[in-house]
Amino acid sequence: MDTTLQAVKFGYGDAGFRLRIPKLTLAAGSRTAFVGPSGSGKTTLLRLLAGIATPQSGTIQIGQHSLHSLPEGGRRAFRIQHIGFVFQDFRLIDYLDVRENLRLPYRLNEALTLEQDVEERLETLAETLLLTDKLSAAIDTLSHGERQRVAIGRALLPQPGLILADEPTGNLDPTNKTRILNLLFEQVEASGATLVMVTHDHALLDRFEQVVDFETFHARETADA
Amino acid sequence: MPSLFLAWRYLRARPGQSAVMVLGLALALYLPLVTHRLVDEFDRIIGARAASTPLVVGPKGSRFDLALHGLYFRARNNGTVPYSEYTRLVDRHDGTMIPLHSKFTAKGYPVVGTTVDYFHFRNIGMQSGGKTMRQFGDCELGANVAAELGLGPGDTILTDRENLFDLAGDYPLQLNITAVLAPTGTADDTAIFVELKTAWIIEGIGHGHDRDLDHNGTSPKLVKTHLEITPENVESFHFHGDSTTFPLTALLARTKDAKGQALLLADYQDHATVQVLKTPQVMAELMSMILRVRDFLDAHHVLVAIAMAALVALIIALTRRLRAREMETLTLLGCRQGLQWSLQAAELTIVLGIAFFGARALTALTIYGVSSYFRTLTG
Numbered sequence: 001m002d003t004t005l006q007a008v009k010f011g012y013g014d015a016g017f018r019l020r021i022p023k024l025t026l027a028a029g030s031r032t033a034f035v036g037p038s039g040s041g042k043t044t045l046l047r048l049l050a051g052i053a054t055p056q057s058g059t060i061q062i063g064q065h066s067l068h069s070l071p072e073g074g075r076r077a078f079r080i081q082h083i084g085f086v087f088q089d090f091r092l093i094d095y096l097d098v099r100e101n102l103r104l105p106y107r108l109n110e111a112l113t114l115e116q117d118v119e120e121r122l123e124t125l126a127e128t129l130l131l132t133d134k135l136s137a138a139i140d141t142l143s144h145g146e147r148q149r150v151a152i153g154r155a156l157l158p159q160p161g162l163i164l165a166d167e168p169t170g171n172l173d174p175t176n177k178t179r180i181l182n183l184l185f186e187q188v189e190a191s192g193a194t195l196v197m198v199t200h201d202h203a204l205l206d207r208f209e210q211v212v213d214f215e216t217f218h219a220r221e222t223a224d225a
Numbered sequence: 226m227p228s229l230f231l232a233w234r235y236l237r238a239r240p241g242q243s244a245v246m247v248l249g250l251a252l253a254l255y256l257p258l259v260t261h262r263l264v265d266e267f268d269r270i271i272g273a274r275a276a277s278t279p280l281v282v283g284p285k286g287s288r289f290d291l292a293l294h295g296l297y298f299r300a301r302n303n304g305t306v307p308y309s310e311y312t313r314l315v316d317r318h319d320g321t322m323i324p325l326h327s328k329f330t331a332k333g334y335p336v337v338g339t340t341v342d343y344f345h346f347r348n349i350g351m352q353s354g355g356k357t358m359r360q361f362g363d364c365e366l367g368a369n370v371a372a373e374l375g376l377g378p379g380d381t382i383l384t385d386r387e388n389l390f391d392l393a394g395d396y397p398l399q400l401n402i403t404a405v406l407a408p409t410g411t412a413d414d415t416a417i418f419v420e421l422k423t424a425w426i427i428e429g430i431g432h433g434h435d436r437d438l439d440h441n442g443t444s445p446k447l448v449k450t451h452l453e454i455t456p457e458n459v460e461s462f463h464f465h466g467d468s469t470t471f472p473l474t475a476l477l478a479r480t481k482d483a484k485g486q487a488l489l490l491a492d493y494q495d496h497a498t499v500q501v502l503k504t505p506q507v508m509a510e511l512m513s514m515i516l517r518v519r520d521f522l523d524a525h526h527v528l529v530a531i532a533m534a535a536l537v538a539l540i541i542a543l544t545r546r547l548r549a550r551e552m553e554t555l556t557l558l559g560c561r562q563g564l565q566w567s568l569q570a571a572e573l574t575i576v577l578g579i580a581f582f583g584a585r586a587l588t589a590l591t592i593y594g595v596s597s598y599f600r601t602l603t604g
Contacts, residue, residue: 052557072562080559091554093231095238107227108560138238154558 001028001063001082001161003049003194008058010041010048019044021058024212026194028161031185033205034198036214042198045214046164049196050083051075062162080109084155084193086184088167090147092139092154099135102126102153112158125153129183145176149183156187163188165197169204181207228564232571243576246540250580251587253533257526259588264519266592268512270599271296274411275508277347280489282310282476285500292507295475297412298327298335305472306499312469318489320480321346324473326424327416331384331400334370336417338424344406346477349413354378355404358420361431361462362454364400365418368408369597378402381453382417384427398427399453410597425471426454426462433462541569 003026011018019041026032034042047053048060051067060067062082070078085091092101100107102122106114126132129149134142142150148168155163168184169177181204188195197208205211236243274296281295284304293299311324323346326338337343341357344350351357351365355378358365364382371377384397400419408414425431433454454462464471478501480486493501545552545565552565 050557076559076561085557087554091550091557093551093554095235096231100234105558107230108555108558108564111559 001194002026002061003063003162004059004061005048006059006061008048008055008060010044010053010055021045026162026196026210028194029189029192030210031188031195031208032197032210032212033208034196034212034214035200035202035205040214042214043166046166046196046198049162050085050164051079077109077111080105080111081158082161084158084160084163086148086151086155086163086165086168088170090144090151090171092147092150094139096139097135098126098131098137098139098142098150101139101150102135102157104154105158118157121159122153122157125157125187128187129153144172145180148172148176148180152180152184152187156191156193159191160193162194162196165195167198167200169199169201177201227560228567228571229575231568232575235568236572236575246537246576247580247583249536250533250577251583253529254581254584255587256529257523258584259591260519260522260526262588262592263595264515266596267515267599270596271508271512272505275504278477278479278504279486280478280480281502281504282306282314282478282493282499283474283502285496285498288500288502288507289511291475291500292502292504292511294327295325295477295502296504296508298325298337298416301328301335301474303474305474306476307469308471308473309469310499311473311476314476314478314489317492318478318480319485320478320489323477324421325475325477326421326428326472327474328472329384329387329424329427331382331417332370332374333385334367334415334417336364336384336400336419336424336427338419338421338427340421343418343477346479347409347411347413349409350407352405352407358403358418358423360454360456360459361420361423361426361433362398362401362459363403363420363423365404365406366402367406367414367416367418369414370417371402371405376402376405378404396429396452398423401454421473422464423454425464428472430466430471431462431464433458537573541573544569 005021005024007023008021009019034045036042044053048055049062049067051060051070054068059069062078065078067075067078093104096104099122102125103114106112106118112118123132126135129152131146131149131153134146134150139147139150148171152168155165165184169180172180184195185207199205275292278296281292283291283295284306286303290299290303294301294303308324311322314322321342323339323343325343327335329336352368352371355365366374366376366382374382376382380402381399382402383399386397400417400423406413406418419427422431426433478489480489490501490503493499555564555568
């Protein structure tokens with residue numbers, strides 16, 4: 001499922017922030033890194049790709065779907081079924097245990113049904129992510145590495161075609177960082193999903209097939225202007 | 226229903242916080258609930274007692290005091306009517322007339338002088354092992370009195386002295402318990418019943434002493450008055466004066482029909498010293514005063530409810546701020562628009578629901594705890 005952005009423009013009202021992306025293609029099953037200084041629009045672009053933010057102009061095409069031409073409900077349903085999120089600060093729900101956090105997308109969306117095959121997939125995924133003995137544990141009893149593994153599991157369980165990861169290793173020590181990235185890449189590769197990751201760690205960039213530097217976007221914008 | 230599921234998990238994960246919310250709301254709900262239920266229960270109980278005792282005859286004075294005395298043996302210093310009023314009622318009117326004399330207490334419980342007709346009038350039975358009163362000094366205990374004091378047939382109980390410093394006053398009399406009455410759930414459970422003449426002996430109108438002593442204060446020897454009535458000395462007990470003037474504190478009357486009641490009421494309409502009360506009417510007046518107090522309390526409860534609602538609104542607003550990130554995560558994960566609101570509504574519904582049931586349970590417990598007090602109106 002290729003993702004293509006064409007002449008996308010986005011701005012926050014009078015705040016002065018503006019993002020322009022003339023053209024960007026994310027090939028199906030590819031791994032793309034977004035790099036750039038803070039405030040350059042990396043996370044905003046993730047939100048645009050997820051259909052949470054709406055561009056002022058331009059199109060975002062994911063597979064056969066033009067994301068922003070879908071109505072709000074359709075966009076949400078599309079996001080649920082095709083897009084998975086992994087965050088730097090994990091964003092786990094602290095009052096749910098690990099198993100319920102993994103199931104959360106299914107609890108929240110009527111578009112996803114929690115059936116037997118999902119439960120089986122959950123068990124397999126937990127085993128792969130070394131979480132089997134933590135499934136009933138409370139979130140606040142987990143280490144940072146374990147929490148990020150739960151967050152990855154939550155993003156992968158619905159088998160999305162596009163995974164958006166916002167600095168997923170930003171809060172981890174070097175050992176955990178490598179382990180988590182390896183797990184994430186393995187799982188993404190196994191599922192055939194497209195991975196887009198925001199990162200500040202340039203040492204990781206050689207593991208991505210495509211690197212998008214947001215400074216370049218802005219430089220180009222400046223040059224075009 | 227994801228909102229209900231998440232709300233329940235959220236509340237369960239924060240037991241302390243949830244308990245404080247539930248407790249606060251439960252108390253705010255409990256106060257108006259219990260006030261209404263207590264007043265309703267009080268109304269029902271005193272209404273039933275009043276309905277079973279349509280008329281009370283007694284000395285002129287406070288209508289409420291007389292009604293409470295006739296029904297619950299309270300307010301024992303209202304004055305008296307002569308025994309002749311009883312004979313007059315019996316002679317002139319058809320129905321059941323019951324004389325009452327209740328001025329004294331034993332261990333704090335009212336000692337009620339009456340006739341055996343009272344037990345038929347109230348339909349009170351006797352617990353097994355008891356015998357009816359046969360001589361002066363015998364008494365029958367209400368069920369609660371017997372249970373609380375641990376007394377039964379064959380035991381004795383001493384009447385309370387009215388004034389410790391009055392050496393010439395009434396002396397306590399030892400009463401012989403012949404029976405314990407079956408529980409009725411009314412004021413009769415907390416009273417001690419004696420024959421009318423025993424009540425007069427307690428008051429000092431009748432007494433017993435050794436035969437070889439002189440009387441009327443003319444004896445140079447000290448008169449030794451008996452403080453206990455036994456088969457050996459019972460013959461020495463006697464009364465002085467005109468028995469028609471002996472005091473009664475109230476008379477209970479139940480006429481055969483409405484016409485009889487109207488005639489009895491008319492009989493005392495212009496009486497100088499005696500009044501007749503329609504007890505249901507007097508108790509309804511008493512209730513109307515209580516209802517006025519309830520209205521006043523209701524206004525306070527509204528203020529408490531407003532304060533509580535404001536507090537809950539504040540908590541919700543602060544919680545939304547604290548949980549903004551969680552809500553954003555839910556949105557990113559694909560929750561529908563408005564789920565955040567329905568999540569908080571579900572949390573509030575659960576907390577309110579538990580608080581409501583808690584308040585109901587607490588109200589039921591309170592009613593259970595105080596209903597016996599309402600029935601007896603003693604203590």
